[in-house]
Amino acid sequence: MLVNKHAVVVPLERWMFTTGLHVELALLGWILQLVMGTAYWILPRYHEEPKRGSPVLAWGSYTLFNGGLLVMAGVHLYVLPAFGALAGRVLLLVGVLCFVLLIWPRVFAFMRKD
Amino acid sequence: MPRMTRWFLKTGLIYFLLSALLLIWMEWPGGGAPPGLQALFYHLLMVGWVTQIIIGVSLWLFPRASRNKPRDVKGIHVAVYTLLNAGLILRALAEPGWFGQQAGWTGPVLVGSALLQWLAVCGYAASIWQRIRRR
Numbered sequence: 001m002l003v004n005k006h007a008v009v010v011p012l013e014r015w016m017f018t019t020g021l022h023v024e025l026a027l028l029g030w031i032l033q034l035v036m037g038t039a040y041w042i043l044p045r046y047h048e049e050p051k052r053g054s055p056v057l058a059w060g061s062y063t064l065f066n067g068g069l070l071v072m073a074g075v076h077l078y079v080l081p082a083f084g085a086l087a088g089r090v091l092l093l094v095g096v097l098c099f100v101l102l103i104w105p106r107v108f109a110f111m112r113k114d
Numbered sequence: 115m116p117r118m119t120r121w122f123l124k125t126g127l128i129y130f131l132l133s134a135l136l137l138i139w140m141e142w143p144g145g146g147a148p149p150g151l152q153a154l155f156y157h158l159l160m161v162g163w164v165t166q167i168i169i170g171v172s173l174w175l176f177p178r179a180s181r182n183k184p185r186d187v188k189g190i191h192v193a194v195y196t197l198l199n200a201g202l203i204l205r206a207l208a209e210p211g212w213f214g215q216q217a218g219w220t221g222p223v224l225v226g227s228a229l230l231q232w233l234a235v236c237g238y239a240a241s242i243w244q245r246i247r248r249r
Contacts, residue, residue, distance in 0.1 A: 031164060031168070042175075
């Protein structure tokens, strides 16, 4: 995008949409996904397998979240129609919901008795 | 805490302060802030502060590639630090001018800044990739 400020790589009429894609990839694809991955790795684990919670929820969260990001990228790049954005957002939301369900029981104090 | 982590964290804290100062300047009545500083504010915050914190902490806490490879300062980490910060500083210098005139020296400097930051991201990805694995 910075290169575009010197020489037009992306046509200006698409500029705002490309900015949206840049923000989605940087904030959701990089920072939020890194936070989710690190939380999954580092939060307290269970004593019994599966120690990090349901693998179905974990893979579901990963797949839905990244599926939503791909759909949003398709909308920003005009590969998918504009109403696809709603589907992309729903996928992202369900992915986040799976993550919350997965992580919620793992947020507890160490040394608890129960 | 490894030395490179301290560099990333302390530099990130400086960007955090700078971005807050920039925000005050932008909001100050009659402060005379040039247009286009909002994009610079977000990049100082998200690249200078958040990304730099993430890089520093991941170099410190992620599993080591092997027992034989301690978490010492490595050339590639110094290169990532230098490229990322040089790119950000160049952007901070050129961005206000670009919005003012959209020509002249600012365009090529912004291209250089983009390339430096992209190289930094490539270097970081290459150096951390093998450390994202099972313990």
